[in-house]
Amino acid sequence: MHKLGRGHRDKVQQFMTITGASEKIALQALKASDWHLEGAFDFFYSQPHIKSYTDTTRLEELYNRYKDPYTDMILVDGITLLCNDLQVDPQDIVMLVVSWHMKASTMCEYSKEEFFIGLQALGIDSLEKFRERIPFMRSELKDEQKFHEIYNFAFGWAKEKGQKSLALDTAIGMWQLLFAEKQWPLVDHWCQFLQARHNKAISRDTWSQLLEFARTIDPALSNYDAEGAWPYLIDEFVEYLNENGIIQNGQFSDRSQK
Amino acid sequence: MSAQKKKAFQIEAFKHRVVVDPKYAEKTWKILEHAIHEIYNHNASGLSFEELYRNAYNMVLHKFGEKLYSGLVTTMTSHLKEISSSIEAAQGGLFLDELNRKWAEHNKAMQMIRDILMYMDRTFIPNTHKTPVHELGLNLWRDVVIHSSAIQTRLQAILLENVRRERSGEVIDRGLMRSITKMLMDLGPSVYQDDFEKHFLEVSADFYRLESQDFIESCDCGEYLKKAERRLNEEIERVSHYLDAKSEVKITNVVEKEMIENHMHRLVQMENSGLVNMIVDEKNQDLGRMYCLFRRVPNGLVLVRDVMTSYIRDTGKQLVTDPERLKDPVDFVQHLLDLKDKYDKIITSAFSNDKTFQNALNSSFEYFMNLNSRSPEFISLFVDDKLRKGLRGVTEEDVELVLDKVMMLFRYLQEKDVFEKYYKQHLAKRLLSGKTVSEDAERSLIVKLKTECGYQFTSKLEGMFTDMKTSQDTMQGFNARHGTDIADGPMLSVQVLTTGSWPTQPITTCNLPAEIRGICEKFRNYYLGTHTGRRLSWQTNMGTADLKATFGKGQKHELNVSTYQMCVLMLFNNADRLSYNEIEQATEIPASDLKRCLQSLACVKGKNVLRKEPMSKDIADTDTFLFNDKFTSKFFKVKIGTVAAQRESEPENQETRQRVEEDRKPQIEAAIVRIMKARRVLDHNNIVAEVTKQLQSRFLPNPVVIKKRIESLIEREFLERDKSDRKLYRYLA
Numbered sequence: 006m007h008k009l010g011r012g013h014r015d016k017v018q019q020f021m022t023i024t025g026a027s028e029k030i031a032l033q034a035l036k037a038s039d040w041h042l043e044g045a046f047d048f049f050y051s052q053p054h055i056k057s058y059t060d061t062t063r064l065e066e067l068y069n070r071y072k073d074p075y076t077d078m079i080l081v082d083g084i085t086l087l088c089n090d091l092q093v094d095p096q097d098i099v100m101l102v103v104s105w106h107m108k109a110s111t112m113c114e115y116s117k118e119e120f121f122i123g124l125q126a127l128g129i130d131s132l133e134k135f136r137e138r139i140p141f142m143r144s145e146l147k148d149e150q151k152f153h154e155i156y157n158f159a160f161g162w163a164k165e166k167g168q169k170s171l172a173l174d175t176a177i178g179m180w181q182l183l184f185a186e187k188q189w190p191l192v193d194h195w196c197q198f199l200q201a202r203h204n205k206a207i208s209r210d211t212w213s214q215l216l217e218f219a220r221t222i223d224p225a226l227s228n229y230d231a232e233g234a235w236p237y238l239i240d241e242f243v244e245y246l247n248e249n250g251i252i253q254n255g256q257f258s259d260r261s262q263k
Numbered sequence: 264m265s266a267q268k269k270k271a272f273q274i275e276a277f278k279h280r281v282v283v284d285p286k287y288a289e290k291t292w293k294i295l296e297h298a299i300h301e302i303y304n305h306n307a308s309g310l311s312f313e314e315l316y317r318n319a320y321n322m323v324l325h326k327f328g329e330k331l332y333s334g335l336v337t338t339m340t341s342h343l344k345e346i347s348s349s350i351e352a353a354q355g356g357l358f359l360d361e362l363n364r365k366w367a368e369h370n371k372a373m374q375m376i377r378d379i380l381m382y383m384d385r386t387f388i389p390n391t392h393k394t395p396v397h398e399l400g401l402n403l404w405r406d407v408v409i410h411s412s413a414i415q416t417r418l419q420a421i422l423l424e425n426v427r428r429e430r431s432g433e434v435i436d437r438g439l440m441r442s443i444t445k446m447l448m449d450l451g452p453s454v455y456q457d458d459f460e461k462h463f464l465e466v467s468a469d470f471y472r473l474e475s476q477d478f479i480e481s482c483d484c485g486e487y488l489k490k491a492e493r494r495l496n497e498e499i500e501r502v503s504h505y506l507d508a509k510s511e512v513k514i515t516n517v518v519e520k521e522m523i524e525n526h527m528h529r530l531v532q533m534e535n536s537g538l539v540n541m542i543v544d545e546k547n548q549d550l551g552r553m554y555c556l557f558r559r560v561p562n563g564l565v566l567v568r569d570v571m572t573s574y575i576r577d578t579g580k581q582l583v584t585d586p587e588r589l590k591d592p593v594d595f596v597q598h599l600l601d602l603k604d605k606y607d608k609i610i611t612s613a614f615s616n617d618k619t620f621q622n623a624l625n626s627s628f629e630y631f632m633n634l635n636s637r638s639p640e641f642i643s644l645f646v647d648d649k650l651r652k653g654l655r656g657v658t659e660e661d662v663e664l665v666l667d668k669v670m671m672l673f674r675y676l677q678e679k680d681v682f683e684k685y686y687k688q689h690l691a692k693r694l695l696s697g698k699t700v701s702e703d704a705e706r707s708l709i710v711k712l713k714t715e716c717g718y719q720f721t722s723k724l725e726g727m728f729t730d731m732k733t734s735q736d737t738m739q740g741f742n743a744r745h746g747t748d749i750a751d752g753p754m755l756s757v758q759v760l761t762t763g764s765w766p767t768q769p770i771t772t773c774n775l776p777a778e779i780r781g782i783c784e785k786f787r788n789y790y791l792g793t794h795t796g797r798r799l800s801w802q803t804n805m806g807t808a809d810l811k812a813t814f815g816k817g818q819k820h821e822l823n824v825s826t827y828q829m830c831v832l833m834l835f836n837n838a839d840r841l842s843y844n845e846i847e848q849a850t851e852i853p854a855s856d857l858k859r860c861l862q863s864l865a866c867v868k869g870k871n872v873l874r875k876e877p878m879s880k881d882i883a884d885t886d887t888f889l890f891n892d893k894f895t896s897k898f899f900k901v902k903i904g905t906v907a908a909q910r911e912s913e914p915e916n917q918e919t920r921q922r923v924e925e926d927r928k929p930q931i932e933a934a935i936v937r938i939m940k941a942r943r944v945l946d947h948n949n950i951v952a953e954v955t956k957q958l959q960s961r962f963l964p965n966p967v968v969i970k971k972r973i974e975s976l977i978e979r980e981f982l983e984r985d986k987s988d989r990k991l992y993r994y995l996a
Contacts (some may be wrong), residue, residue, distance in 0.1 A: 099833045169978065208983065210977045217989060234947030234990040 016042055061121075063130040068120050090132055091139065098182050102142040105158045112162050136170040146186050153216065156183055160212045170206035173199060180215075189219040191246075198245045203238065211236045226252050272984075288327040291318045299335070302372045303342045312379065320382045328387035335380065339400065343369075343407040351413045362414075363442050365379070366404070368906065401481065405450045409458065418443075423458055423466050430470065448507055460510055464517055467498075471521035479526050483536035485549040491522040492552055495819075515559070524560040531570050538567060539574050542609060550613035572623045579631030583638065592910050593653075596645035600668050603628065629675040637916065639682035642672055644710065644910060645687040655700050663706050670711050680961045681923050683720060690724060694731055695758060695805055716960060721967035722953060726764030734758040738875070741789050748785075755782045758828045759790065760802070773803045773826075773852045776833035802828065804856065812872065815892030822872065823902045827852050827860045832872070835890045843886045858882040863903060867870050869896060870903045877948035931964055931972045939982060940993040946990045947973075 009017065019042065020031040031045075046131070071083035080089070088095040107123025109115055113121075127142075128136045145151045147167025163179050163233050164171040171179075177196045184192040195215075199207075222229050229243060246252040298315050301307055301526065322331045346365050353361035375397040378383060384396050394402060408414060422443065425435045435820035447455040471494070478487050495518050502511040523530075530553075531538045541550050557563030579602075582588055588595050606624050614620045632638050646669055655663050676682055693699045706728070713721040737759060742749075749755070775783060787799055806826035810833075812821050824832065830850045834841060841849075847857055861882050865875040874891045875882075911919065934954045939945060945953075951966050958964050963970065976982045 208974065208978050210974055214984075214989065232948055234970075236974055237967060240967070240970075 016040060016045075019046055060130045064121055064124055067124070067132070068117060069132070072117070072122075077117055081113050084113065084115070085212055091136055093139065096182070098146065098186060099139055099142050101159060101162075101182070102155060103142060104162055105155045106142075108158075109162055111166055152187065156216050157213055159183065160209055165223060168206070170208050171212065172206055173204065176207040176212070184219065187219065190224040191219070194246060194251055195242060198242050202241065202245065208236075211238050214239065272743070272949045284569060286632070288322060288325070288330055288529075291322050291327070292330060294318050295322075295331070295379070296334060296338055298344075299338045299376060302375050303368075305368075307375060315379045317380070319380050323387050328391070331380070331383055332387065332393060332872050335376070335396070336399070336403070339376075339403050340407055343403055346412060350418075351409065351411075358417065359436075359439055359443060362408075362418070363446075365408075365440060366442075366446050369404055373397060381493070389524060393547065402448055405454060408453070409447075409450065415458065419458060419462055426463065426501070427470070428465075428979040430497070437504050444505055444507065455507060460507070462505075463510075464513055467514060468517050468521055471518055473786060474524075475526060478522075479529060484533045484538075484541070484553075485536055485546065487526075487530060488549065488552045488556060491518070494518055494522065495556075519556075523556050523563065527557070527560065527563060527566055531566055540569050542571065542574065542606075545605065545609070547609060547613045550609060551615075554614050554617075564617075568620055568623050569938060571620070572627050575624065575627040576630055578602075579627060580634055582605045583631055583635035589635070589637070589641075592641035593648045593943045594674070599632070599672060603668070603671065624786050625675070628672075629677070632672070632675045633677045635677070636681075636920070637910075639676050639678050640685045640911065640916070640919075642669065642676070643682055643685035643689050645669065646686070647693065650693060650700055650704060650708075651698050652700060654704055659703070663707065666704065666708050666711060669708075670715065673712075674715065677959075677963045678802055678923075679716065679720075680926065681920075684766070684919060684923055684926075687724065690727060691766050691805075694727060696772070696807060702809065720961075724766045726761060730764060731758060737790065740793070744789060745785055749782055753779060754783050755779075755786060757786055759799070766800060768804065770800055770802075771804050771853060771856070772801060773830055773850050775801070775803070776825075776830055777827075778833065790916075792803065803830075803852075814894050818895065819899075820894075820896060821900045822863075823900060825903075827856060828864055828903060831857075831860060831864065835873075840887055840889045843882070843884050843888070846888065856980050861886075865891075867903075870901060872901075872903070873941045883947055927962060927964065927968070928972060930958060930961070931969055932976060934958055935969070935972060935976060936981060943994050944985070946988075947992065948990075950992065 016032045017028065020179075021028060023046070033166055034045040034048045035042075037048045068079070071079045071087050072079040073083060084100075085095055088097070088100065093099055103123060104112065104115075106126050107115060107119040109119045109123070124130065124135075125137075127138050129138055140153060146155065158173055159179050163175050177199065180192055180196060218235060218239055226246065228242060231240065241254075279731075295315060295318055297312050301310055312402065319331065324327065328765065346369070347903055350358065350361050350365055374397070377400075382397055387393075388395050388420075409418065422440070425440060429435045444455065444459065447459055474494075475491075478490055482490065492520065498514045498518055499511060500507065502514060506514075533540075538550075540546075541553070553567065554564070556893060557567050582595075582598065601625075610616060610620050610624065615680050624841060649665060649669075654665065657665075673679070673682065690705070693705075699705055709721050709728075712724075735755060738756060738865065741757075783801065791797065803826045808824055808826055808829035810822045810824060810829060811819065812822050812832075823834070827850070830852065831846055834846060843861070846861070847854070850857070861875075862871070863869055865873040865888060866880060866882075872891055872894050874889045876887045876889070879886075931954060934957045935950060936956070938950060938953045947970075951969050954969050955964055955966075973982065977984065977992075980995055982992045983995055985993055
């Protein structure tokens with residue numbers, strides 16, 4: 006604030022009073038509109054409305070409720086409590102979306118910074134607001150672009166720290182969760198195939214390419230191109246489907262063996 | 264001077280017309296007409312050339328050329344009609360004779376007439392664009408005589424009949440035929456063609472169609488081809504004797520089509536005598552004939568080549584998948600070489616070294632040789648056998664011949680890196696056991712391999728030779744230094760092997776007998792004293808030893824054994840009987856090697872310097888071994904060590920194959936990185952193609968393996984996928 010000229014400072018004040026936004030947001034909006042108040046308002050209101058004012062003190066309170074007694078992080082117990090408070094199952098996929106907003110680095114723990122970043126981005130500073138946001142977060146999964154980002158985020162988040170690849174069991178769990186949302190018919194066969202034939206960790210490339218595969222190739226594999234530079238694991242999966250008669254003559258017969 | 268324009272100088276014609284006697288023309292014509300008659304009646308001698316010429320001249324001069332010309336036409340026509348009748352009247356064989364005679368006469372007459380009418384020919388005729396006399400004579404002959412309804416068909420029929428008779432073996436008057444066909448040609452190219460040639464070709468086609476049908480039912484392939492060749496030559500000869508030269512290619516086409524092209528497939532596939540049988544029985548003459556004849560027809564050679572190729576591929580495939588044949592690798596490879604020789608000979612002598620056939624042969628060999636994944640191993644075993652004993656006493660040139668032939672087979676291999684692996688193993692054994700027939704031959708082969716595959720292929724092999732040489736020098740140095748203090752003990756000879764050059768061996772050691780340990784230590788110290796920063800380990804699984812043994816009744820023998828065998832045997836200096844476990848403990852030889860070693864010492868007839876209790880074939884942990892006092896042998900020197908290269912057992916083969924696959928991975932990765940570094944961005948299919956191209960001189964990479972390597976490189980962040988096009992890869996610097 007001190008570096009700004011008088012006129013600018015006034016505008017920032019005005020902006021903050023009218024919109025209730027934080028100083029940072031005000032500066033952002035005014036810079037974007039070249040210090041015209043009208044334009045800044047347009048800019049502000051065209052943004053997703055979640056950039057509303059969050060009270061840092063209340064965030065601090067919230068954080069302390071869940072934080073682990075011995076470390077400055079929210080760990081498993083804290084997360085469980087949070088889920089209870091939100092009336093959401095800890096396994097619910099919406100928690101993944103929350104973690105995505107937080108840009109959390111690893112599952113089952115949130116650093117203070119991550120917690121703050123995430124909730125501020127969502128415009129949450131109380132449990133009620135948090136609960137209100139949940140339907141919105143669920144809706145984000147329906148957005149193609151966002152789902153893509155969340156999916157790819159999930160790989161880094163779900164894997165062990167310091168590992169390059171994702172353990173198979175974790176991967177399968179994640180896939181089942183994600184594709185319950187996305188509705189990919191072959192997800193069960195894919196998981197069975199991996200358990201039967203692969204038994205090794207999943208590489209990042211395979212993870213991200215699988216989404217492409219699920220999105221672009223139809224379940225009867227009619228548009229699958231063997232020369233399509235798919236990861237070899239996916240090629241093997243196709244072979245597996247053909248061998249076991251799941252895909253016959255370009256028809257997908259859903260004889261799912263549980 | 265007139266004021267008008269100057270007029271050009273003029274000559275005026277006579278004001279009066281020169282009146283000529285109207286009957287003059289008629290009279291003159293009559294003279295000439297008479298002359299023409301006389302000429303045709305062979306009475307020309309009584310005529311005066313000068314007078315006739317003058318008369319003709321005058322007629323033309325006085326503008327009676329038209330009368331002269333038309334008179335000529337009429338007169339000649341009527342004469343020719345008479346001639347025509349007389350020819351028609353001729354019977355049977357005399358017809359051609361008569362025609363020929365009359366033709367000659369007509370020509371003579373025409374000459375005379377033209378001479379007489381030369382002035383008209385030179386002036387009136389060109390001015391009025393009429394047909395010149397000579398040509399007129401020909402045309403009239405053609406129209407009146409040749410194309411008269413009676414003569415035309417008859418002429419044609421007789422000519423064709425003559426040809427037919429000649430084809431059936433009769434002798435005909437060729438001179439007469441020649442004259443007649445010449446006549447037709449003189450009358451105009453279309454006359455010869457329309458009146459004779461066209462029908463000649465048709466009739467010939469029918470004739471040969473029938474004949475070939477008849478032959479093909481009654482003859483085998485070789486005989487048929489002989490007959491076809493004969494007919495073809497006959498026709499060529501016929502043309503040269505009495506037909507227009509331009510007819511040659513037309514009639515040969517007819518023969519080729521009817522006799523060869525129409526029966527091509529049937530001939531080639533003919534049972535018991537077709538192409539395949541000819542190849543099997545090496546009927547090179549017949550094959551040569553087939554080549555020459557089939558070359559003349561479209562796709563004839565293609566057919567021959569295709570049938571030959573599939574035959575070679577099928578028999579080759581059978582050969583390489585026949586388990587009986589595969590039992591003896593040396594024999595197998597020799598058989599391949601013999602086959603190649605046979606086909607080469609056929610191509611050289613019968614197919615005039617045709618390059619397309621050479622290529623077909625090469626591609627066939629390449630195809631079936633690579634059907635058997637053990638071909639590289641077998642070729643190396645073949646070479647091993649030759650270099651061990653097969654080439655003993657053979658001249659240098661012959662050695663080169665054999666090696667060149669081996670190189671030829673080597674070129675067909677797709678998996679040259681597998682060959683390299685085996686060759687290294689076999690060469691190591693040869694060098695270490697000192698069993699190579701000729702070092703020159705060994706080096707010669709290395710040079711050939713280097714020329715073919717580049718120095719990287721052979722650098723390690725050359726390293727092995729260098730090691731051998733260096734070891735000799737080392738031993739000299741060792742003996743010079745320690746000569747005196749080791750004179751009483753066992754004699755040691757060491758080959759020092761550089762790890763990278765020699766085939767990788769698992770490091771195995773065993774307990775060397777006490778008698779040996781001393782000198783081995785001395786050597787180690789000597790070597791490490793002269794070379795710093797090196798490590799030595801005894802490869803006890805690769806050495807040999809010569810032992811002097813004395814048996815029960817005092818028979819002395821010299822035993823040539825492996826190092827392991829030596830360790831075992833030396834134990835019996837201090838004990839008469841030992842159990843398996845005791846031996847194992849004392850020598851610390853790995854179990855599988857120990858069992859093999861004991862088996863060769865105790866269970867092989869003629870080499871059983873040990874006795875085993877119980878006397879079973881196999882070695883069990885509970886067995887006991889005794890020194891065999893009663894051992895006898897015809898030879899003083901008994902060879903017991905098993906060092907010769909043999910074809911691998913199945914599990915060994917699997918292992919080698921696995922190692923080869925492992926070796927290929929880094930090579931593929933290196934190729935991918937090289938390519939991506941240069942291209943920066945490339946799509947999947949192109950990478951696969953480029954990698955294959957780069958590596959094909961060593962082996963054929965599997966596209967699936969390439970894909971896995973790409974993924975591994977993505978994982979290790981050498982490459983990444985393009986964000987928008989998932990088939991594109993990018994190089995990450």
